[in-house]
Amino acid sequence: MKISITGASGFVGSNLSVFLKEKHADLLLLSLRSEDWRDQLDRSSDVVIHLAGKAHDTANAASDEEYYNVNTELTKDLFKEFQRSGIRDFFYFSSVKAVADTVTGILEEEHSPDPQTAYGKSKRLAEEYLLSQPLPPGKRLFIIRPCMIHGPGNKGNLNLLYKMVSRNMPWPLAAYENSRSFLSIDNLHFLVWQMIHKELPSGIYHFADDQPIPTNQLVQLIGAATGKKVKLWNIPQKLISFAAQSGDILPLPLNTERLKKLTESYVVSNARIKQVLGIANLPVTAEEGLLKTLKSFNK
Known part of the structure; x- marks a missing residue:
């Protein structure tokens, strides 16, 4: 199985890459910082896992434009390439912050989105774009909203x-x-692997x-x-x-x-x-x- 991963240098990406290699997957680590990333994308991959993004800056030093350029626009560009490729599955790692900064009760996928930060808004705009696009036959789109991910290191x-x-x-x-x-990195690995190998409907899924x-x-x-x-x-x-x-x-x-x-x-x-x-x-x-x-x- 061939899997392309963006954001592989981050905590989730580096751990997921190790896990997938142990499962004998053939990995392509794609850097969207490279100007020629479109040429590097393996369009014969089975899966693309889009982890790259501008993380929430708790110090509020990042500009709103940075969030939208990376989290929204780059996601749009990558999805367009996915639509034209032979790749079957597109995993977009969004965030629960694309829905709500505060929660009363339990946060479910049906919750009406109301993000309050530029980070959350940029993630939500990417979600809205992906959901608005036609999905060619045989392809699947998974929008993943994880809560706080943790693991060794x-x-x-x-x-x-x-x-x-x-x-x-x-x-x-x-x-x-x-x-x-919370979401342990081990449970994240398990869920991604199961989703790849089972016949699941496209849609939004919360990870916790x-x-x-x-x-x-x-x-x-x-x-x-x-x-x-x-x-x-x-x-x-x-x-x-x-x-x-x-x-x-x-x-x-x-x-x-x-x-x-x-x-x-x-x-x-x-x-x-x-x-x-x-x-x-x-x-x-x-x-x-x-x-x-x-x-x-x-x-």
């Missing part, structure tokens, strides 16, 4: 919590009960582990991975909120925006992809995946 948003626990700092927000969905994880449980998992005693402080929410509001004025480590990010829930459903694959559970539980990732930080 990639701390991502886990880094702040990890540092606090590993340095024996208390977690002061234990009074908040929130849950978040089976179980959302409460932040307090995540802190305890970090303690288990590091061998540190976890300190959970149940400070009244009113006091925390007052401190955060003070941080909006004074140079304090906590402000209302940071408090929101640390305590809000973001739960993503993976029911659709499991239904079409005919499986009850993914191979790696959320807790197993997180422990594997967290233990890798110690090395």
Whole structure:
């Protein structure tokens, strides 16, 4: 099987490439930064997995134009080449942020998109373009919306919590009960491989582990991975909120925006992809995946 991958130098791309090679796939690593990428594209591939993109810049240093040029326009260009080629499957890795920055309840594929950032909007515009285009017979289009992906070697948003626990700092927000969905890199590999080899309908699919994880449980998992005693402080929410509001004025480590990010829930459903694959559970539980990732930080 021949598979072309864009964005193979990133965390997901590098890990997925190793996984696919172990499955004896014939890989072409395509760099869209190259001006002659169209000439390099293997039009006889079976699958193209489009991972390349401008990641969300939490420092807000990137311009809106950068997001649209990379996430929207390059995706359009690649899909046009796919339409004219003999390639069967097009995987576009979008993001749950193309739908919502905050979630009330559980985020499903039918949720009405309302992205708030240039990153999310650029991803959503790419989705809209792909869905509006005619799909030649025999071809499939998969729009993948993963939640926060993690795995060995990639701390991502886990880094702040990890540092606090590993340095024996208390977690002061234990009074908040929130849950978040994560996606282990191992489950991502499993899902992509299954989708390639099974007769699935084109469409949008959310990728997430089976179980959302409460932040307090995540802190305890970090303690288990590091061998540190976890300190959970149940400070009244009113006091925390007052401190955060003070941080909006004074140079304090906590402000209302940071408090929101640390305590809000973001739960993503993976029911659709499991239904079409005919499986009850993914191979790696959320807790197993997180422990594997967290233990890798110690090395």
